[in-house]
Amino acid sequence: MAKTRIPFVDLRAQYESIKAEIQEAINRTVEESAFIMGKPVSDFEAEFGAFCGAPFVVGCSSGTTAIHLALMGFEIGAKDAVITVPNTFIATSEGISHAGALPLFVDVDEATSNLSPKRLAEFLEKDCRLDSASGRPVHRASGRTVRAVLAVHLYGCPADMDGIRGICDRYHLWLIEDAAQAHGGKYRGRPVGALGDAACFSFFPGKNLGAYGDAGAVTTTHKKAFEKMQLLVNHGRLDKYEHLVEGYNYRIDALQARILSVKLRHLPGWTRRRQENAKTYDRLLAGWEGQLPSHPESVEPVYHLYVVRSKGRDDLARQLGDAGIASGIHYPLPLHLQRAYAHLGYKKGDFPVTERLAGEILSLPMYPELTADQIAEVVRVVRG
Ligand SMILES: *Cc1c(COP(=O)(O)O)cnc(C)c1O
Numbered sequence: 001m002a003k004t005r006i007p008f009v010d011l012r013a014q015y016e017s018i019k020a021e022i023q024e025a026i027n028r029t030v031e032e033s034a035f036i037m038g039k040p041v042s043d044f045e046a047e048f049g050a051f052c053g054a055p056f057v058v059g060c061s062s063g064t065t066a067i068h069l070a071l072m073g074f075e076i077g078a079k080d081a082v083i084t085v086p087n088t089f090i091a092t093s094e095g096i097s098h099a100g101a102l103p104l105f106v107d108v109d110e111a112t113s114n115l116s117p118k119r120l121a122e123f124l125e126k127d128c129r130l131d132s133a134s135g136r137p138v139h140r141a142s143g144r145t146v147r148a149v150l151a152v153h154l155y156g157c158p159a160d161m162d163g164i165r166g167i168c169d170r171y172h173l174w175l176i177e178d179a180a181q182a183h184g185g186k187y188r189g190r191p192v193g194a195l196g197d198a199a200c201f202s203f204f205p206g207k208n209l210g211a212y213g214d215a216g217a218v219t220t221t222h223k224k225a226f227e228k229m230q231l232l233v234n235h236g237r238l239d240k241y242e243h244l245v246e247g248y249n250y251r252i253d254a255l256q257a258r259i260l261s262v263k264l265r266h267l268p269g270w271t272r273r274r275q276e277n278a279k280t281y282d283r284l285l286a287g288w289e290g291q292l293p294s295h296p297e298s299v300e301p302v303y304h305l306y307v308v309r310s311k312g313r314d315d316l317a318r319q320l321g322d323a324g325i326a327s328g329i330h331y332p333l334p335l336h337l338q339r340a341y342a343h344l345g346y347k348k349g350d351f352p353v354t355e356r357l358a359g360e361i362l363s364l365p366m367y368p369e370l371t372a373d374q375i376a377e378v379v380r381v382v383r384g
Contacts, residue, residue: 006325006374006377008327008363014367021262025258025262026258029254029258035255036253038254040258044258045058047264048260051183051184051191052192052194053191053193054199055221056223056226057217057218058217058226058233059233059257060218060233060252061250061251062091062214063180063201063204064098064216065216065248066200066217068095068098069229070095070220071148072228072232073229074176074197074222080148081139081145081147082099082104082147082148082176083148083150085114085354086108087154087357087358088154088331089180091202092150093341101144104144107351107352108353112157113357115159115164117163120164120167121167124171127140131145147173149174155305156185156208156274156305158185158195158301159187162188165196174196176199177193177195179193180201181304183208183302184268184271184302187299188298197221198222199218201219208270208302211259211260212255213253213255215252232247233248271368274303275301275303277368278293281364288382290310293308304366305363306364306365308364309361310360316382319381336350336351336354337355364382
């Protein structure tokens with residue numbers, strides 16, 4: 001295989017473009033030597049809340065802990081179940097399991113790769129019964145009460161939030177966004193992060209807004225859930241040695257918060273570059289035999305990933321690799337077929353759309369610093 005000439009992402013190129021600001025943020029934090037909580041964290045939380053249009057933000061240690069925290073914030077735990085999709089990173093369902101709840105999968109819409117409101121409604125009608133006392137859906141097979149829908153905005157493309165919201169309202173379910181790939185994405189002109197009852201973000205380095213290590217956040221419009229999350233994220237603390245409940249060490253650290261504050265200022269520009277790069281791909285790939293990403297008019301995706309579909313996906317990936325171009329598959333093995341979830345009793349064929357997509361999807365290089373020449377080079381190999 002040739003040396004990689006076009007990487008999948010280029011974090012180093014991004015660092016070079018903001019080096020002075022990052023160095024200043026790191027130096028200031030080390031000089032102050034206050035590494036846990038404090039003003040850097042509360043400043044970033046306020047800035048990120050303003051960015052999402054969400055009144056409450058809890059910074060935390062990762063996207064995975066963000067999901068766990070959000071579910072705990074709404075008192076979801078043992079005896080409960082949470083619906084999500086099988087075509088996502090395992091952190092989505094891990095967060096559900098960490099809360100003690102059962103992940104239940106519902107298949108996605110073929111055109112968007114996101115949760116299908118139609119299948120969600122069918123699942124609640126057919127696989128659940130309504131508990132007469134609470135009016136809540138109970139999953140027949142497990143006996144768990146369904147409490148929430150965790151909707152993933154896959155690849156940075158917001159899910160059909162109106163469609164999902166309508167169903168959640170009908171069944172008294174919390175609607176939580178897995179926005180780990182979708183910072184700044186919009187649905188009907190409104191940013192992700194305040195479209196549901198809460199939203200979970202990851203600042204893993206390769207995400208659209210990435211820290212220099214692990215970090216995450218939950219945004220919410222519910223004060224009570226916010227207060228609960230604020231308590232749980234930091235050992236259930238009221239004061240240094242006074243604990244109202246047993247909590248977690250799920251804090252974001254001050255250094256990451258400072259770095260994220262710097263990078264958040266650049267995010268709108270970086271997002272525009274991703275969107276322009278997607279347009280360039282779209283234009284240069286027009287008429288190609290495979291399928292290009294598409295999205296409904298109502299959404300503005302932020303292209304965490306640019307994912308095409310091809311019947312000859314494996315050959316295509318090999319040819320790109322031979323030409324020194326990195327690519328990826330997100331995700332090759334759906335969650336319901338993972339050994340980690342053998343105990344859930346799913347089998348091949350349970351989610352046909354997800355399974356079909358898994359065999360055809362290919363993520364092409366996508367990052368703000370990607371140049372038009374590099375895109376042309378990728379397209380030349382894809383078309384060849
Ligand atoms: C990255 C990611 C997460 C988890 O984030 P971490 O910060 O790595 O824990 C959750 N959900 C989705 C869809 C992701 O892409």
